[in-house]
Amino acid sequence: MSTQQPPQQLTASQIKEQEMYAQRNRDFEKFKTYTAYTFLLATPVLIALPPRKLDHLTVLLTGAFAISANHLTREKTGRSIVERIEAKIARPSMLRQLPSDRAEEVQGRLRAAREAQLREGGMPADEIEKWKGLQRKQEQGVVDRVWMGGEEKGWMERRLEEEKKALEEGKGYGDLIYEYIWDVWSWGKKDEEDDE
Template sequence: MSTTTPQPPSSIDYAKLNHNLAIATVIICPALILLPPRKLDFYTFTLLSTTLLGGNQLAQDYTGRSLVVRVHEAAEQLKENSLRKKEERQKFQQKQMDQDREALVGKINMNIEGGKSSVLEELRRTQDEAGRAQWKVERDKREKEAAEEGRGYGDLIMDQVWEVWNWRKKTSDADEDENIDEEKKDGKR
């Protein structure tokens, strides 16, 4: 009597099984979601997750790249594009400032009669633009620091109001302690 031993399934069989199972989940799970009672609960989210996993497997089988890889590549591409645009914008602004500076120097060198007031106005205008650019950089820096500390825009607004109210003077703890001590002395008398 001869006995045959079952051979282990090969990786091709596993791949075919995964593919067929993915097709089944992409068809069956949405159908089960649509059956009554239609409600959002753990069961529905499980079926939806299974559908997404099956779709991801099918995308990887047909194209060689999964949906997760595609989303990651798209996010990286968006990040690169935004950095490139930011650099281009900064170069353009620097070029504009250089051109304005050259034009201003040209006007000063020409020493035109009655042109001194217009030269001063242009100088004041370029200084204002530089001040605004510096202010924007400082504001972005404060927003970034606040975000890292876990504070929001409301906290930034309150800090700004506090600075304006107190004329940019920050009270130290020693000043506050002296004020409290003086109030206590006045209350005891």
């Protein structure tokens, strides 16, 4: 037989102690927030001051900036920057869970219906192929698109062929590097001018 004990009544000193403990926690959280704002604003300034060099102090200041930004992001949104990056990169098993097999099936049917509608609408075959290419790019992951830079399969063979042709014409590697850099710098305007 167990007897129930009456709930323990808190004394005035215990209540005051709990309130003081809660106030200390609030003050500590406020201190962390103000410190994070201070580091977030002050570290780039301190890094930019002369002498500008990459040493242990710069690494420490960069780390303080990153930790401050991470803390403030977690405080404002509930998720830290690190958690957001992990969610974007996510493990392959987690990626495979979404979309479900049923969702992929429905998407396939919708794509087929769109293609049929485009063919019936009298759209030329080359336009349909362009549309399919856009669909494939949308299905491709963001990380893959950024990493590959819009290149498709066989890019390395094409690049080696271009390199071989340029070397046969008497150009050197310096010229090739210059052309690649100029192409990036001008956003491909050189190619567009040649086409016109």
